[in-house]
Amino acid sequence: MEQTLALVKPDAFARKDEVVLKVVSAGFTVEKSAELQLTPARAAQFYAEHAGKPFLDDLCNFMCSGRVLAMVLSKEGAIKAWRELMGPTDSVAARSTAPDSMRALFGTDKQKNACHGSDSPEAAAREIAFFFPPSGEIPDLATGAAQAAPME
Ligand code: GDP
Ligand code: MG
Numbered sequence: 001m002e003q004t005l006a007l008v009k010p011d012a013f014a015r016k017d018e019v020v021l022k023v024v025s026a027g028f029t030v031e032k033s034a035e036l037q038l039t040p041a042r043a044a045q046f047y048a049e050h051a052g053k054p055f056l057d058d059l060c061n062f063m064c065s066g067r068v069l070a071m072v073l074s075k076e077g078a079i080k081a082w083r084e085l086m087g088p089t090d091s092v093a094a095r096s097t098a099p100d101s102m103r104a105l106f107g108t109d110k111q112k113n114a115c116h117g118s119d120s121p122e123a124a125a126r127e128i129a130f131f132f133p134p135s136g137e138i139p140d141l142a143t144g145a146a147q148a149a150p151m152e
Helices: 010-025 040-046 056-063 078-086 091-097 102-106 121-131
Strands: 003-008 029-036 068-074 115-117
Touching (some): 003 010, 003 121, 010 029, 010 056, 010 068, 102 115
Antiparallel strands (some): 003 068, 003 115, 029 068
16 A cells, blocks of 8 residues: 655644544545654755755744644555645645645645645655654654654
């Protein structure tokens, strides 16, 4: 079964239970989940593909503005299915083109858009390992990897 990495970003963290309900209703299995606080360095590491973009600093500050919920979701075609359920990047656009999507329902604009989802199998593997390092791996105290507290 394909797996993908989903985040509920700080702007939607207070509504994470509603997000999870919709995730489960859409047929995903939540394989792992953890609530955690990102640091700016760790957020920049996560968004390394956007290095040099003008919005990166704002994005990292936003991602550190509160806790996030990280989840490993599984389903047939999970990567594409979760991207579809999230909707387009800009929550304003999402409200007209995909009104039932997570970003339309729980996000605000192009930055504060409620959710993240891996965009390829390679990204999913990297992002899952980023938040849920394989067991036995020594936690990286500098970045906070493997320090995610399990959800009660
Ligand atoms: P995604 O794959 O749909 O999340 O979009 P991207 O990979 O292009 O961008 C990563 C994240 O950066 C988005 O989810 C937004 O939170 C943020 N973002 C993207 N584009 C912009 C932008 O033009 N301005 C700002 N402020 N944030 C952006
Ligand atoms: Mg992306």
